[in-house]
Amino acid sequence: MAKTQTTFFCKNCGASSPKWVGKCNSCGEWNTYTEEVIHKDKPEYKKTWKSQSVKSVLKPVLLADVEHGADFRYELKDLELSRVLGGGIVPGSVILIGGEPGIGKSTLMLQIALQFTNKKVLYISGEESDTQIKMRAERLPFRNNDCYLFTETSTQKIGKALQELQPDIVVIDSIQTLQSELIDSTPGSISQIKETAGDLIRFAKETGTPVFLIGHITKDGALAGPKLLEHMVDTVLQFEGDRNHVYRILRTTKNRFGSTSEMGIYEMHGAGLREVSNPSEILISQRDENLSGIAISATIEGLRPLLIETQALVSTAAYGTPQRNSNGYDAKRLNMLLAILEKKCGLRMGMQDVFINITGGLRVEDPGIDLGVIAAIVSSYQNVPIDNKIAFIGEVGLSGEIRAVSRIEQRISEAEKLGFTTVYISKFNKLPKQKSNITIVELSKLEEMLNYLFG
Numbered sequence: 510m511a512k513t514q515t516t517f518f519c520k521n522c523g524a525s526s527p528k529w530v531g532k533c534n535s536c537g538e539w540n541t542y543t544e545e546v547i548h549k550d551k552p553e554y555k556k557t558w559k560s561q562s563v564k565s566v567l568k569p570v571l572l573a574d575v576e577h578g579a580d581f582r583y584e585l586k587d588l589e590l591s592r593v594l595g596g597g598i599v600p601g602s603v604i605l606i607g608g609e610p611g612i613g614k615s616t617l618m619l620q621i622a623l624q625f626t627n628k629k630v631l632y633i634s635g636e637e638s639d640t641q642i643k644m645r646a647e648r649l650p651f652r653n654n655d656c657y658l659f660t661e662t663s664t665q666k667i668g669k670a671l672q673e674l675q676p677d678i679v680v681i682d683s684i685q686t687l688q689s690e691l692i693d694s695t696p697g698s699i700s701q702i703k704e705t706a707g708d709l710i711r712f713a714k715e716t717g718t719p720v721f722l723i724g725h726i727t728k729d730g731a732l733a734g735p736k737l738l739e740h741m742v743d744t745v746l747q748f749e750g751d752r753n754h755v756y757r758i759l760r761t762t763k764n765r766f767g768s769t770s771e772m773g774i775y776e777m778h779g780a781g782l783r784e785v786s787n788p789s790e791i792l793i794s795q796r797d798e799n800l801s802g803i804a805i806s807a808t809i810e811g812l813r814p815l816l817i818e819t820q821a822l823v824s825t826a827a828y829g830t831p832q833r834n835s836n837g838y839d840a841k842r843l844n845m846l847l848a849i850l851e852k853k854c855g856l857r858m859g860m861q862d863v864f865i866n867i868t869g870g871l872r873v874e875d876p877g878i879d880l881g882v883i884a885a886i887v888s889s890y891q892n893v894p895i896d897n898k899i900a901f902i903g904e905v906g907l908s909g910e911i912r913a914v915s916r917i918e919q920r921i922s923e924a925e926k927l928g929f930t931t932v933y934i935s936k937f938n939k940l941p942k943q944k945s946n947i948t949i950v951e952l953s954k955l956e957e958m959l960n961y962l963f964g
Contacts, residue, residue, distance in 0.1 A: 517542040518699040523735030536736070545694040583678070583719065586624045589775060589784045590617075592811070593759050594744065595767015598678070601717040602766065603710050605684075605739065607724040607732045608748030613757055613775075613782060614723050616645065617748065618680045620781050621721075623651035630655060631676035635662040635686030635696075649781045662696060664689045664705050671712060681709065683723040685733060697725075702734040710741055739763060750777075754870045756791070757782065771811030789816040789927055792869040799897055802889030805929070806881030807902045807920035808873055814916070814923035816900065817871060819878065821885035822864040831860055837867030838882065839874065846883055846905060853909035854956060856890060877914035879905040880933060883955065884962065893963055900924040900932045909955040913937040921947065933958055 517526045519542055524535035532539050582597030591597055594604070608614045615637075622630040623646060630653065634642060639658050659670055664687055671679070681687065685697040687705040694700050706722070713720045722742065725733040732739060739745050743765045750757040759773035775782040776791075785791060793805060793816055802821045807814060819838075826832070835843050843865055850856045863886060867873055880903035888895050902920050904912040914920070917938045924932050925947040936951035952958050 515544050516700070517544050519735070520699060521736055523699055523703055523737035543699070545698050545700050583628065585621070587621055587784065588786070589759065589773030590621065592813075593746065593761050593767075593771045593773045595764060595771070598719045599743070599766045600719060601713050602743040603713050603720045603722065603741070604744040604746065605722045605724050605732070605742040606746040606748055607726050609726060609730075612748055612750055613777060614748050615682055616649075617759075617775070617782055618682060618721055618723060619645060620649055620651060622656050622678070622680055623649055623653045625653055625655070625678065628655065628677040629657070629674070630678045630680065631657045631659060631671070631674055632680045632682070633659045633661065633667060633670075634682045635660070636682060648779065651781075662686050662688055664708050668708070668712070675716075676718065678719050678721070679709075679713075680721045681723065683725060684709075684738075685725045697733070699735050702738055706738055706741055750870055756785070756870055758871065768811050772813070788869075789814075789923060792817045792871065793927075794818055794868055799894035801892045801894045802885055803897075804881040804885035804888065804895055805897070805900045805924075806878035807900055807924055807932075808875040808878050809916055809920065810875075814919045816923055816927060816929075817873060817878065817881075818868040819881050819885045820866045820868060821882070821889045822862075823858075823886060823889040824862050826860050826862050832862045832864070834863075835865040837870070837872045838865050838878075842876075842879075843882070845907070846879060846886070849905060849907065849909055849955065850883065850886065854887075854959060856887065858886075858890075861890070875914075876904040877902055877920070879903060880911060880958065884933075884958070887959060887963060891963055895962060896931070898928070898930040900929045902932060903935045903952070905955060911935040911937075911952050911955060911958070913939075921945070921949070933961075 517529050519533045521538045521541045522536040524533055526542060529542050533541055582599055584597050585591040606614055622632050639660055642658055657674060661667055684702060684706055688696040688701050689704045692700050692704050709720050727733050745763040747760045747762055755777045757775040757777055761769045761771050774785040774788045776785055804819050805816055806819055807816050833840060833844055847858045847863060851858045881901035883905060884895060884901050902914060904914055906912050913935045917934060921932055929947060931948045931950060933950045933952060936953045
């Protein structure tokens with residue numbers, strides 16, 4: 510009987526070592542090495558990934574001579590996913606999508622698979638049976654007569670199925686459930702994920718077939734498995750949202766074929782995920798009267814301008830130590846803005862509890878909403894409402910100056926389209942001379958805005 514072989518793998522970067530070490534020499538992290546059973550190639554095993562129709566490149570070719578063909582990207586009926594991917598699916602690309610359990614990853618991928626009408630799609634599931642997938646498919650309003658199901662976890666059997674069917678698009682649900690006969694460790698281990706993902710990536714590149722990989726995440730929100738997995742794939746998507754809200758957000762954290770700042774928004778229904786084409790309308794709550802602590806800001810996500818609502822609550826700290834809580838906004842930046850208000854504007858924020866919320870479950874990192882956040886805080890602090898037809902665009906510096914932001918024309922145009930009558934911006938923004946129905950108030954310092962709004 511052959512001796513069992515074990516190897517130590519780093520959970521962070523996937524590096525291997527024949528013995529346990531405290532600090533990884535590759536990524537520098539401590540206590541990340543775990544022991545796994547591994548087995549080398551079996552003599553009787555032959556790889557079955559490569560299709561007979563694959564044209565192997567036997568010699569180097571000039572870059573100018575490489576032809577991508579007329580169908581450079583597969584068009585998608587789902588415009589949100591198409592925007593996030595950069596305009597469609599690139600043939601031969603490997604796309605990894607991660608998210609919390611129950612957020613809708615499988616529903617989104619099955620919905621995409623059923624939307625194709627002229628492509629042969631193979632949906633491979635290692636988590637659900639054919640009957641369970643069929644039950645979900647019947648709830649969706651899409652039909653595809655060329656969508657095939659295969660419930661299997663062995664990469665060797667999957668390889669044979671890929672050779673026989675030769676699909677145009679492959680969906681794997683999920684990469685953590687697959688296992689290779691070459692590795693004796695359990696599915697989901699670092700060595701298994703590296704081996705199975707490597708095989709699927711070779712298949713995608715050799716055959717030009719796009720592959721979607723659904724991945725689990727850890728309790729910290731990171732994709733489970735070695736960090737090497739994110740380096741191996743072409744695109745990494747994060748599917749996120751609050752279970753208490755019906756809206757789901759699809760973000761790009763890596764994209765070799767497009768922008769990494771794009772965002773898609775979906776609304777969860779019993780019949781699947783519905784695209785939200787105009788998110789500004791859903792991100793601004795409807796109310797009968799003006800309330801204090803609410804301000805509207807214009808931000809940019811990728812190529813799309815958005816108007817978001819910032820809610821603030823300021824109250825006297827009852828227990829001595831003030832609280833600083835924020836949902837959807839950077840807590841460190843909130844502390845900085847509060848310090849600016851106290852230092853430059855004379856507002857006593859040191860003994861006030863401050864709570865900030867970005868409505869709709871969004872998380873915004875754009876500094877261009879600083880002006881709106883401060884307006885909401887001061888409105889709640891003084892209990893004076895802000896007119897709901899005013900929008901704010903501007904970054905606030907440490908000395909209290911209002912700084913210019915990028916793509917100001919698109920932000921103002923979005924505010925005008927939604928019926929806003931006034932917009933507060935920095936005077937240092939260069940605006941083209943064009944007629945507009947919206948009143949533009951140009952400011953240079955934070956004190957000017959507070960005098961306009963609160964006297």
